[in-house]
Amino acid sequence: MVPFSEPYQNVPVVDSNMTHKIKRTYRYRLYPSEAQKAELARTFGCSRWVYNWALETKTKAYYQDEESLSFTDLSSRLTSKKKEEETEWLSEVSAVTLQQSLRNLNQAFTNFFEGRAEYPSFKSKKGDQTARYVGTAFDIREENGKRKLRLSKMPGLIRVRWSRELPSEPSSCTVTKNAAGQYHVCFVCTEEAHLLPRVNGEDGDLEFVGVDLGIESLVTLSTGEKVGNPRWFENEYDRLRREQQKLSRKEKGSNNWERQRKRVAKIHQRIQDRRKDFIEKLTTRLVENFDVIVVEDLSVKSMQQNGSLARHIGQAGWSQIVRRLRDKCEWYGRTLVIADKWFPSSQRCSECGHIGGKKPLDVRDWTCNECGEDHDRDINAAKNLSRVGQTRIQAPGDLGKPDAFEVVGSGR
Template identity: 45%
Template sequence: MKRAYKYRFYPSPDQAELLTQTFGCVRFVYNSVLQWRSDAFKNHQEKIGYADASAYLTSLKKSPDLVWLNDVSCVPLQQSLRHQQTAFKNFFQGNSSYPSFKSKRHKQSAEFTASAFKYVDGKLYIAKSKIPLNIHWSRSLPSTPSTVTISKDAVGRYFVSCFCEFEPASLPITASTVGIDVGLKDLFVTDSGFKSGNPRYTAKYAARLGLLQRRLSKKMNGSKNRSKARLKVARIYAKIADCRMDALHKATRKLINENQVVCVESLKVKNMIRNRTLSKAIADASWGEFVRQLTYKAEWAGRSMVAIDQFFPSSKLCSCCGFTMKKMPLNVRMWKCPECGAEHDRDINAARNIKAAGLAVLAHGESVNPKPLIAA
């Protein structure tokens, strides 16, 4: 299997200047080719493929006004066209929106293939740089990377992602199984009654974020004070994202380590997030990322993931007798079955039904790992 190993690194002044120039060239090439392809289709209904885009890049590099494109490695420029081609493919297949222009205010990235970097004795060198990157190696790489992606976030932190082949180690088989119901009050609830709680990082930092955003709105465009204020806002967003990702990784790793079979509910997050009242809370809960992590970690560990149909009435179905309620508003958290008289906690009951349905799917030999589990 292949996976990416991400590390933070600290570039030297010369490397930082080289990377800034590389990011700028990648962004310029991507935006220029995107504008050219869009104009060709708008004016002449002509669809431009990757081969024509690559030829257009060659003409750009030969232009007297754009000779600075040759000062950086040609590999990231070529890779940006491949990414753009993938973006158009996803657009025409209906999987994403039309490709958008890249901004220098957001995350910057450049991808290097094997011809543009060198990995020797645990040190990583990139093209046009004679000294290795000062990487904080939190773990060793299992093999020589096939591609390396260098990125810089809005806060100014540098990261390198190494795409390597590795041999996953299956965990010991256990008899434990779990059904999981995701929610807002608790990020997830299991059939055993465990409730994870919801840290709500967006709400936690909302007051500080609002203050910094108001200060940012009063700064003059293009001023140094505005750049400083924008950086403070970006740091809050980075803090929220880092805290959320850390909590999700810890929760999913614990669930995979302890259970042989994990049953979850398929949800259409894109549709649910249209609810203006709950959209921010749903986005903060990151259900799509939660299930995505469970999926690939289960595959690596030799576990089974079962996705239940999104229309399965897990909350309205009595886990004791099978009676289905006609309606179950969101404000009803505890309910009593009119058929057998059993009292249910809404979320725990749903988790039990999800587990029962998941084990039934697994027993019948149907596909237990449909993709996507959650449309994020």
């Protein structure tokens, strides 16, 4: 086999012990009363205002005065804002949530500077509304034998549907309201992660899998398996489009319009929930059955410009898959390798290593000029990705060497 000589990304290895502590979020449905809804609306509004104000202040300071405002600078400016007459309504809501807005913005800037995200953008009223509580600004209390959520400055306790147990005392919580008008709370808990044993035992061969993220099927594995047909999502999207057209024909602001708007938002939510469920199951199956998982750098995919619906649907799923694989590899002690964006996974013959040149996206099958092997485009790409892992990590002892590829988590 021709050795792979292309460059790979390089990030530090996560130190793995037999057990380690991880942070995980737990999400539940919330049922606030009318009074609580009003108070939440005010808190969401203030949190959003602070975020947007801080973003504007920071951007202006940078471009006009070449001054870089830190979290502390913004925090003290916020304190004086609360004393100004026009903005004294800011002190009516929990101070913690406003501080957390600043922290969220800080994090958005860190993500931007480290190349993980675009420049932060203003939050709009139309998107999900959120407020984050930490420390003593929230806790879980019992009322009439039921456990409920207490939030600072909130009248009474909020009803929670406890769909599963919390593993430990949460360190923070984020309350959201989506476009469908549903409320949720996300608790962040610290818990002990269970590292999985090697698939073939301590002395057995490592199991590798290459994961090609695509359009025809959301995921193709180097084992030849194809999972996740985006057509399934397309049916849902067709329905969404029909309901959206109905919405556009209704008089904006009328009762019928409001009802239809909620219907549209609910379909949106259902698509998201089903995709999330599918991705959770897929990524869990991958970490349970393989020691090393290899995916392609997603920036390759975004470079292949094409505005089709299928691609749009695919893209949302791909980044979610990679994000979940990152998390789960770290939690369960598996190795995730991300092949560099210049790696020609779809041009290279996985049998002989011959590079046959660029192939348009509509070429689904091809035959290698060199060895005559017939290839399915996606399976070939997935096999190449698996090879990246195999050439880099040949012995179990090699796991977690950070020399030439991105490794998240490391097998024992």
